[in-house]
Amino acid sequence: MCGIVGYIGRKEAKPIILNGLSRLEYRGYDSAGIATIESGKLTTIKSLGRVSDLEKVPGMESLKGTLGIGHTRWATHGKPSRENSHPHMDNSESFAVVHNGIIENYADLKDFLKDNGYTFLSQTDTEVIPNLIHFHYSVSTETGNKKFIKAVTDTCNMLKGSYALEILANDYPDNMIVVRKDSPLVIGKGQDEKYISSDIPAILSFTKDFYLLNDNEFAFMSRENIEFFDKNLRPISKTAQSITWNAGAAEKEGFEDFMLKEIHEQSKSIRETIGSRITENGSSSIPDIDVSKDYLKSVNKIFIIACGTAMHAGYVGKTIFESLCEIPVEVEAASEFRYRNPIINEKTLCLFISQSGETADTIAALKLAKSCGARTIAISNVIGSSISREADYTVYTHAGPEIAVASTKAYTAQIALLAIIAIHFAEILELNEEKVNELKKDILELPNQIDEVLKTKEQIKQFAQRVYKETDMFFIGRGVDYAVALEGSLKLKEISYIHSEAYPSGELKHGPIALIENNVTVISVLTNRMLVEKSVSNIQEVSTRGAKTFIVTNQELNHSFDTVINIPKTNVLISPILSVIPLQLLAYYISKEKGLDVDKPRNLAKSVTVE
Numbered sequence: 001m002c003g004i005v006g007y008i009g010r011k012e013a014k015p016i017i018l019n020g021l022s023r024l025e026y027r028g029y030d031s032a033g034i035a036t037i038e039s040g041k042l043t044t045i046k047s048l049g050r051v052s053d054l055e056k057v058p059g060m061e062s063l064k065g066t067l068g069i070g071h072t073r074w075a076t077h078g079k080p081s082r083e084n085s086h087p088h089m090d091n092s093e094s095f096a097v098v099h100n101g102i103i104e105n106y107a108d109l110k111d112f113l114k115d116n117g118y119t120f121l122s123q124t125d126t127e128v129i130p131n132l133i134h135f136h137y138s139v140s141t142e143t144g145n146k147k148f149i150k151a152v153t154d155t156c157n158m159l160k161g162s163y164a165l166e167i168l169a170n171d172y173p174d175n176m177i178v179v180r181k182d183s184p185l186v187i188g189k190g191q192d193e194k195y196i197s198s199d200i201p202a203i204l205s206f207t208k209d210f211y212l213l214n215d216n217e218f219a220f221m222s223r224e225n226i227e228f229f230d231k232n233l234r235p236i237s238k239t240a241q242s243i244t245w246n247a248g249a250a251e252k253e254g255f256e257d258f259m260l261k262e263i264h265e266q267s268k269s270i271r272e273t274i275g276s277r278i279t280e281n282g283s284s285s286i287p288d289i290d291v292s293k294d295y296l297k298s299v300n301k302i303f304i305i306a307c308g309t310a311m312h313a314g315y316v317g318k319t320i321f322e323s324l325c326e327i328p329v330e331v332e333a334a335s336e337f338r339y340r341n342p343i344i345n346e347k348t349l350c351l352f353i354s355q356s357g358e359t360a361d362t363i364a365a366l367k368l369a370k371s372c373g374a375r376t377i378a379i380s381n382v383i384g385s386s387i388s389r390e391a392d393y394t395v396y397t398h399a400g401p402e403i404a405v406a407s408t409k410a411y412t413a414q415i416a417l418l419a420i421i422a423i424h425f426a427e428i429l430e431l432n433e434e435k436v437n438e439l440k441k442d443i444l445e446l447p448n449q450i451d452e453v454l455k456t457k458e459q460i461k462q463f464a465q466r467v468y469k470e471t472d473m474f475f476i477g478r479g480v481d482y483a484v485a486l487e488g489s490l491k492l493k494e495i496s497y498i499h500s501e502a503y504p505s506g507e508l509k510h511g512p513i514a515l516i517e518n519n520v521t522v523i524s525v526l527t528n529r530m531l532v533e534k535s536v537s538n539i540q541e542v543s544t545r546g547a548k549t550f551i552v553t554n555q556e557l558n559h560s561f562d563t564v565i566n567i568p569k570t571n572v573l574i575s576p577i578l579s580v581i582p583l584q585l586l587a588y589y590i591s592k593e594k595g596l597d598v599d600k601p602r603n604l605a606k607s608v609t610v611e
């Protein structure tokens with residue numbers, strides 16, 4: 001995780017870097033730091049805590065350089081502390097480095113450097129990097145820019161693991177080198193200036209033109225120029241791509257928090273994700289996936305692989321694909337899939353879902369599936385993300401930048417896109433025409449229905465005020481409602497720190513019901529007409545044992561329960577897109593009642609680029 005930002009140009013670097021870092025804080029907020037070069041001298045300033053703490057460190061006011069690098073940290077190696085904060089420098093303070101990723105062989109490299117007389121101030125893996133650069137630089141026979149460049153490529157050729165790096169050198173006060181491998185990094189292009197960042201939204205207010213680096217690609221920058229090359233110093237030609245997101249998309253726009261804003265954006269993000277992919281009367285169109293009927297007929301298993309919330313979207317996708325395409329689907333956590341020798345071959349189709357497109361486990365699982373001969377489809381929200389560059393086909397959710405750590409609008413967009421892909425495949429396979437046509441109509445109604453669901457927020461807020469002091473809650477549902485229960489439970493844990501568990505409603509009596517006692521909160525989702533009776537019985541079972549019940553439903557219930565949130569009726573296959581919203585809002589309002597930082601919950605980071 002961690003976020004990195006850099007600037008080289010004619011303006012003062014510090015405000016640009018601090019602005020970018022504060023937008024990247026969702027990637028980690030254990031400590032922050034900055035380095036600039038002014039009058040040929042490297043200066044670094046670091047602080048424990050957030051970017052706002054860094055701003056107050058004495059000396060910050062005098063940093064005036066026009067090139068610099070910055071970092072916001074999510075601690076992996078070494079506890080959060082000032083000395084473990086980035087930028088790290090080599091012993092001679094000639095090089096400064098910020099790093100996002102993990103150097104797996106850092107212990108061996110540290111031993112190597114110690115044998116060569118180097119000492120270490122931090123417990124981090126990163127500190128080996130500036131020292132290795134110094135080591136190669138000091139023994140180099142190269143001259144000019146090549147001496148700096150070669151010291152960096154020689155260093156990277158020794159590193160195992162993942163890294164996005166920004167490097168400054170005292171001897172090169174007008175240059176910066178950046179490189180990436182398995183960690184994200186983009187370069188924004190301006191007039192005689194470059195903006196570097198871990199993600200696009202952090203620097204979107206400065207430029208819309210971006211160079212996307214692939215793994216093991218380096219950039220050597222001056223204010224006017226940029227040269228790209230590979231690890232063997234072979235030049236690479238690259239053109240900048242223009243991004244259509246507007247800068248406002250990465251602002252709160254009047255909402256108290258990004259999470260609340262993103263919950264409210266769901267009608268827009270679903271509308272944009274649908275785009276022209278489906279219409280009420282025509283056939284679906286997904287030009288990004290080019291598969292034939294013969295190929296789809298040969299597929300005997302679909303895997304949906306992802307992590308966290310994206311995996312929960314996958315559970316809903318399983319029901320949709322099985323129902324429309326009649327192909328068995330398994331959903332698996334990427335971190336499990338990659339280590340268990342799954343049975344995959346050319347008849348397996350693997351779908352990978354990742355909002356960020358940078359989740360290390362999901363990318364590793366994708367590489368594994370490809371190496372076993374499976375065709376791979378990535379669903380991502382970030383154009384040019386790592387996953388999109390690995391997969392055979394990539395289809396984008398158009399949810400816009402998701403800044404809050406807890407995912408909301410990406411989840412609903414992922415389900416919508418899974419449904420659209422399933423429709424597309426069913427049409428190619430000429431299966432279930434009636435179901436497909438009905439589902440298309442129902443998907444097109446979702447944006448307006450989402451706005452209806454948002455009207456329940458006062459009722460949800462009142463319930464949150466009643467239950468926010470609790471320590472345990474339960475979520476139950478059947479079928480896709482159970483998938484939503486999993487997601488509701490995750491949201492609650494993440495941002496309110498309340499322990500919660502999700503169970504299939506029918507499983508309660510096999511054990512968990514022993515935990516239900518007076519006043520325990522049980523949250524139920526009930527959107528399947530075929531299962532109303534059974535689900536209501538399960539809710540009654542907990543209610544008679546004294547549970548407070550909060551029910552999200554689009555069915556008429558013939559019993560009175562504590563709090564019932566009525567949502568519009570829709571096709572059960574896509575009902576999670578509506579039924580999850582009250583659960584997102586419940587987690588949000590509980591977190592607010594507890595006075596927590598909704599957008600940046602403790603211990604979490606938005607994109608999990610470590611394994």
Ligand code: F6R
Nearest residue numbers: 308309310354355356359406407
């Ligand atoms: C939860 C959440 C995480 C992510 C997970 C995968 O709110 O955001 O569980 O869903 O880390 O992230 P992506 O989708 O970026 O691969």
